[in-house]
Amino acid sequence: xxxxxxxxxxxxxxxxxxxxxxxxxxxxxxxxxxxxxxxxxxxxxxxxxxxxxxxxxxxxxxxxxxxxxxxxxxxxxxxxxxxxxxxxxxxxxxxxxxxxxxxxxxxxxxxxxxxxxxxxxxxxxxxxxxxxxxxxxxxxxxxxxxxxxxxxxxxxxxxxxxxxxxxxxxxxxxxxxxxxxxxxxxxxxxxxxxxxxxxxxxxxxxxxxxxxxxxxxxxxxxxxxxxxxxxxxxxxxxxxxxxxxxxxxxxxxxxxxxxxxxxxxxxxxxxxxxxxxxxxxxxxxxxxxxxxxxxxxxxxxxxxxxxxxxxxxxxxxxxxxxxxxxxxxxxxxxxxxxxxxxxxxxxxxxxxxxxxxxxxxxxxxxxxxxxxxxxxxxxxxxxxxxxxxxxxxxxxxxxxxxxxxxxxxxxxxxxxxxxxxxxxxxxxxxxxxxxxxxxxxxxxx
Amino acid sequence: xxxxxxxxxxxxxxxxxxxxxxxxxxxxxxxxxxxxxxxxxxxxxxxxxxxxxxxxxxxxxxxxxxxxxxxxxxxxxxxxxxxxxxxxxxxxxxxxxxxxxxxxxxxxxxxxxxxxxxxxxxxxxxxxxxxxxxxxxxxxxxxxxxxxxxxxxxxxxxxxxxxxxxxxxxxxxxxxxxxxxxxxxxxxxxxxxxxxxxxxxxxxxxxxxxxxxxxxxxxxxxxxxxxxxxxxxxxxxxxxxxxxxxxxxxxxxxxxxxxxxxxxxxxxxxxxxxxxxxxxxxxxxxxxxxxxxx
Numbered sequence: 232x233x234x235x236x237x238x239x240x241x242x243x244x245x246x247x248x249x250x251x252x253x254x255x256x257x258x259x260x261x262x263x264x265x266x267x268x269x270x271x272x273x274x275x276x277x278x279x280x281x282x283x284x285x286x287x288x289x290x291x292x293x294x295x296x297x298x299x300x301x302x303x304x305x306x307x308x309x310x311x312x313x314x315x316x317x318x319x320x321x322x323x324x325x326x327x328x329x330x331x332x333x334x335x336x337x338x339x340x341x342x343x344x345x346x347x348x349x350x351x352x353x354x355x356x357x358x359x360x361x362x363x364x365x366x367x368x369x370x371x372x373x374x375x376x377x378x379x380x381x382x383x384x385x386x387x388x389x390x391x392x393x394x395x396x397x398x399x400x401x402x403x404x405x406x407x408x409x410x411x412x413x414x415x416x417x418x419x420x421x422x423x424x425x426x427x428x429x430x431x432x433x434x435x436x437x438x439x440x441x442x443x444x445x446x447x448x449x450x451x452x453x454x455x456x457x458x459x460x461x462x463x464x465x466x467x468x469x470x471x472x473x474x475x476x477x478x479x480x481x482x483x484x485x486x487x488x489x490x491x492x493x494x495x496x497x498x499x500x501x502x503x504x505x506x507x508x509x510x511x512x513x514x515x516x517x518x519x520x521x522x523x524x525x526x527x528x529x530x531x532x533x534x535x536x537x538x539x540x541x542x543x544x545x546x547x548x549x550x551x552x553x554x555x556x557x558x559x560x561x562x563x564x565x566x567x568x569x570x571x572x573x574x575x576x577x578x579x580x581x582x583x584x585x586x587x588x589x590x591x592x593x594x595x596x597x598x599x600x601x602x603x604x605x606x607x608x609x610x611x612x613x614x615x616x617x618x619x620x621x622x623x624x625x626x627x628x629x630x631x632x633x634x635x636x637x638x639x640x641x642x643x644x645x646x647x648x649x650x651x652x653x654x655x656x657x658x659x660x661x662x663x664x665x666x667x668x669x670x671x672x673x674x675x676x
Numbered sequence: 677x678x679x680x681x682x683x684x685x686x687x688x689x690x691x692x693x694x695x696x697x698x699x700x701x702x703x704x705x706x707x708x709x710x711x712x713x714x715x716x717x718x719x720x721x722x723x724x725x726x727x728x729x730x731x732x733x734x735x736x737x738x739x740x741x742x743x744x745x746x747x748x749x750x751x752x753x754x755x756x757x758x759x760x761x762x763x764x765x766x767x768x769x770x771x772x773x774x775x776x777x778x779x780x781x782x783x784x785x786x787x788x789x790x791x792x793x794x795x796x797x798x799x800x801x802x803x804x805x806x807x808x809x810x811x812x813x814x815x816x817x818x819x820x821x822x823x824x825x826x827x828x829x830x831x832x833x834x835x836x837x838x839x840x841x842x843x844x845x846x847x848x849x850x851x852x853x854x855x856x857x858x859x860x861x862x863x864x865x866x867x868x869x870x871x872x873x874x875x876x877x878x879x880x881x882x883x884x885x886x887x888x889x890x891x892x893x894x895x896x897x898x899x900x901x902x903x904x905x906x907x908x909x910x911x912x913x914x915x916x917x918x919x920x921x922x923x924x925x926x927x928x929x930x931x932x933x934x935x936x937x938x939x940x941x942x943x944x945x946x947x948x949x950x951x952x953x954x955x956x957x958x959x960x961x962x963x964x965x966x967x968x969x970x
Contacts, residue, residue, distance in 0.1 A: 629935035643829075668718055
C-alpha cells in the first residue's frame with residue numbers, strides 16, 4: 232500500500248515537473264482588468280479558457296479591484312516600467328490612453344501580426360465610440376453594454392398599467408398612477424451620470440460638450456446646462472419632491488438594483504450588464520422586464536451609447552509578448568468566445584457576426600435572457616452621428632464626480648437645480664482647461 | 677567642563693547613520709522633492725514633458741471655493757474627532773484605572789479597535805449606520821428622515837467623526853491608562869483620605885499629572901485626523917453628500933488618483949504639509965507651555 236502511494240506520489244511529481252517544463256516553453260504575458268465581483272470572475276475564467284485553448288502562450292490575468300484602479304495602477308506601473316502587456320480600460324479612460332504615448336495601437340497590432348479582425352464587423356455604435364477622430368481603432372472593444380429601463384410589471388399592474396413607458400411623459404403619468412395605487416417608490420435613482428446625462432443626451436441627439444463632445448479637439452466646452460437635460464433633471468427633482476421617487480445609494484443602505492429586486496421601487500435605469508444580476512436576485516414569480524430608455528414625446532430617437540471597456544496593448548514589450556497578446560485578442564473576438572462571454576455576463580456581443588449567431592441559436596428567446604435584445608435595438612437605433620458616437624473629454628472620471636457632487640447638492644435641496652448645473656459646467660470646464668494645459672502640444676488622435 | 681560622548685572618527689559616525697539616512701531619503705525626501713517639483717509644473721499622467729508653471733497650481737487652488745470648503749471640513753473634522761476620541765479614551769482609562777469589576781477584560785479588549793484597518797472600520801460603520809438597512813434604521817422608523825448620512829451633510833460628518841473617534845479612542849485609551857498607572861497610588865489614596873471624591877481626584881490630581889500624555893495625544897490625534905482619515909471617508913461617504921465630508925486628504929486622493937492631475941494633488945499636499953507643520957508648531961509653542969513634565 233505504502234509503495235503504491237509512493238509510486239503515485241512519484242508519478243504525480245514527475246507529471247508536475249513535465250507540466251512545468253512544458254509551461255516554461257510557453258510565452259508568458261500579463262493582462263490587468265478592472266471588472267470586479269461576478270463579472271471579474273468571468274473575465275478571469277476567460278483567461279483560463281485561452282490558456283486551455285492552445286499551448287504556445289500563457290496569460291496571467293490580474294484583477295485590479297475596479298475600473299478606475301485598473302487605470303491608476305497601469306499608469307503607476309508604466310511609470311516604473313512594470314506594466315502589463317494588455318489592460319482593460321473603461322470608456323472614460325479612453326482619451327488618457329490615446330494621449331499617453333504609452334500604447335501600441337490595436338490597428339497596428341492587427342497589421343503587424345496579420346490578425347483576422349474585420350473592424351467593419353463591429354457594431355458601428357461600439358466601434359465609433361472607441362475609434363480616433365480619424366476612425367482608427369486603437370483598442371479592442373471587449374465588454375459592452377448600454378442603459379435600459381427596468382420595470383416591475385407587478386407594481387405596474389397594481390396601477391392598471393401593462394406597458395413600459397415609451398416617453399418621459401408616459402413615465403411621469405405612470406409614476407403618478409403608481410403613487411395613487413399605493414406603490415411607495417415608483418423610481419429609484421442614484422447620482423450616476425451615465426444614464427440621465429450621457430445616455431439621455433445621446434438618444435435625444437443633444438451634445439454634452441462642444442467640438443462634437445470633444446472628439447474634434449481638447450478645447451471642447453461643456454454645454455449640458457443649456458440643453459433639455461436641465462429640464463429632465465428638474466423633472467426628476469419634482470418627482471422626488473412629490474414622493475414619486477427615492478434616492479438609493481450604497482450609503483443609504485440599498486443600491487438601486489437592490490431597491491428594484493426587493494420590489495420596493497418600481498422602475499430603475501441601469502446597464503443591461505445587470506440583467507443577469509437582477510434575474511438572479513428577484514424572487515420566483517416576480518414579473519419584470521426591460522425597455523429602451525424613455526424619450527421626451529416628439530423626439531426623434533437616436534442610438535444610445537455603448538458603455539464598458541476595451542482592451543489596450545501597452546508599448547515597451549517584446550515581439551514574442553505581442554504575438555501572444557495578438558493571439559489572445561484574436562481569441563476574445565471569436566464568435567464562439569463572445570457567445571460564451573455574453574451568456575456568462577449580461578454584456579452584448581460586439582460584432583454583428585456574433586450577434587447573428589446568437590440570434591440564430593435562439594439565445595435571446597431563452598428564459599432569463601429574453602429582453603437583452605432590447606439593448607441591441609437601443610444601441611443600433613440609428614447610425615451614430617457626431618454627437619451620438621460618444622464622449623471624448625479629458626479627465627472625464629473627475630468631470631463625472633463634479634457633476635455628481637452638484638446633483639447631490641440639488642437633489643438634497645441645498646441648491647437650485649439650474650444653479651447646480653451651471654456650477655457643474657463651470658467646474659467641468661476648469662477640468663477640461665487643466666487637461667488641455669497638461670497635454671499642451673499634443674493633438675487628440 | 678561638560679563631558680560629552682563624541683565620535684573622533686566622523687567616518688564611522690557617518691557609516692553608522694547612513695542606512696537610516698538612506699531610508700529616510702528614499703522614502704521621504706526623494707518623494708517629497710518630486711511632489712515639490714510636480715507642484716510647480718504640469719505633470720501628464722504617463723510622465724514626461726513637464727512644463728514649468730510657477731505658482732499657477734497654487735493660485736488655482738486658493739481661488740477655488742471647493743478647496744476652501746475642504747479646508748473648513750478638515751478643521752471641523754479634526755476638532756470634533758480629536759475632542760471626542762480624547763474624551764472617550766480618557767473616560768474609559770479612568771474607569772479601568774479605578775479597577776471596576778471586569779477591568780482586566782476591558783484593559784485587554786479596548787485596544788482592539790485601533791488594530792482594525794480604517795477601511796474595515798468604515799465598512800462596519802456604513803452598515804451599522806445605513807439609514808435603510810442598518811441597526812440605526814430603527815431611529816428612522818420612529819422619526820422618519822431623522823438620520824440619513826447619504827443625503828444630509830451634517831449626518832455624514834457625524835458618522836465619519838464617530839467612526840474615526842471610535843478607532844482613535846482605543847489608541848488614546850492605552851496611553852491614558854499607562855499614564856494613570858504611572859501615578860503613585862499613594863497620592864490617590866492620600867487624596868481619598870482627605871475626602872476628595874472620584875471626580876475631584878480626576879480633576880485636581882490625575883489630569884494635571886497626565887498632562888504631558890494629553891498633550892502628546894492631542895498632537896497625534898490632530899495630525900492623524902488630517903493625514904490618515906482617508907480610509908474611513910473613502911468607504912463611508914466618498915466625500916459626499918455634496919462635498920460635506922470632502923477632507924483635504926480625500927480631495928488630494930481624488931484629484932491625484934481619480935482625476936490623474938498629479939500636479940494639482942502635489943500642490944495640495946504641500947499646502948496640507950505646511951498646515952500640519954504649522955498646527956504642530958502652534959501646539960508646541962503655545963499649548964506645551966502649560967504642560968509640566970516633572
